[in-house]
Amino acid sequence: MDVVKDMRLPGLHFHDLRHTGNIRAAMSGAGLKDLMARTGHDNARAAMIYQRAIRGAGKLITEAIDKHFMGPWRTACTYMTHHPGVETPHPRAVRDHEGWTAPLREQEDLGMGTSIHGFVECRTWTRGLDIGDSAWCAAISLSMLGVHRDYGAFDCLFGVRSSGNWRPIAADRGLPQGASETAKAELAQWGEAAFGATWLSWEEVAAIDWDEPALHPTNLAQYRQLPDQTLELVHRSVWSRRFARVSGVDTLTVDPGQVALWDEGTEWKAGNTVFRVERATRRQVVPPEGYWHAVWTVMRTLAQVHGDDAVRLVAWFEE
Template sequence: MGTDMHGFIECRWDRWLDEDDREWFRAIDLSHLYNGRDYVAFGSLFGVRDTVSFRPLADHRGIPQDASREVLATLETWGDDRHGESWITWAELTAADGDEVSNEVDGCVHEFRRGSDGRWTMHGRNTDLTRFAELSGLTDPRQIYSAGSVFPENTEWPDGDRLFRVGRLRRKDVVPDSEWGAVWSVMRTLANLHGEEGVRLVVWFDG
């Protein structure tokens, strides 16, 4: 059974009040912005599923005591079918070191593409596995999907203006804009209005 993430982005609108009187409100349901299932991302952010690759930024903090009424009401409907509750502010996300390297080699092969400036940038993980299989000579689907456990770190397969490589992830690689961009965009916009400490992501998991 797989694990999925659920939650809300919250913000504090009443910024003219004293800190102790400010109230959190639901801004948007996370399901409108993200519906992926990336365990390395879940682990690097909240310590769920993948607890090895990175130190979690917000490990099982629980639901905030001052969570919005809408969030608390939604949680009531989940009962005991949830776990891994946590939260993280936009301030904490922006302060994280995106270039921090993972503790172990990624099981997926990484695809890099060369830009017009000649520099290589990461395009994705386990992308175009048909072409990778041709270059690597692998035929077993299990090995193709977990090439990082088959080949030594830094093994490379050049392919014109792209390159396949076995290696370690950077923290920012596990939450790419292609999957998380909508979440970061909404949080960034709200933070511009209400401050970086006035916007947070509240989550829980099932499965």
């Protein structure tokens, strides 16, 4: 092309621009799922090329962490310098229209972190088997169902990134007997990066007590007391300067994890505002209409066809 000649780069091809763009996307912190969408690949292997290309880029990683965690804090400090009297947030807090809050479930959107991979499997007849025989087959991948990173669920269901607040349902069981060839091959591609391989049957999912509370207090909820004395939830989890003024707890220096040391039901009141120490339930951490809704729906549907004992989730994690 004339442009290439003018640039004195005779070895440059148009595809090199695509490759460079995808490398830059990976360097910006894009996750595997985002890279797959950007590149148009329908499997992880090709997109992983770009992630592997930037492994070891410690400086970029450090800058990304700093920007993610300290950026809001610096913005808040700048704002408060020019607006005296504004409530001071905890560095781990986020701001919405109600003020600064510490979310019950911390979702990280950086390319770094812990992600889940795997498949919903069902046991059925497939090509190559004798009539009447069956084998475990990969029905659909978790990435296809939109599940990528959900630390609350990882902790509650699988004991990964454990907070010590939950009795996990299926922690580190390894691959199940007769795992599908698709699942085994995909896991092998991750090599040493993969950990925590496990499985969870539909029978177990159906038997989960979603109203079971955490083993310890997990969050400080904020309520508004209405004229009829009932309480209206404002924030499921909060760690604000307003709470600091009411309780005497310095929310700038005391970590929200302090909640675990208080008795469940402990309350602080100021006017019509009530702060209460609570234990989250599995339902709140893994809401029925949340990330896992599609997974449970697929498993339930397959169980109706193949039987409750013939459907399971096979998964592993990587960081």
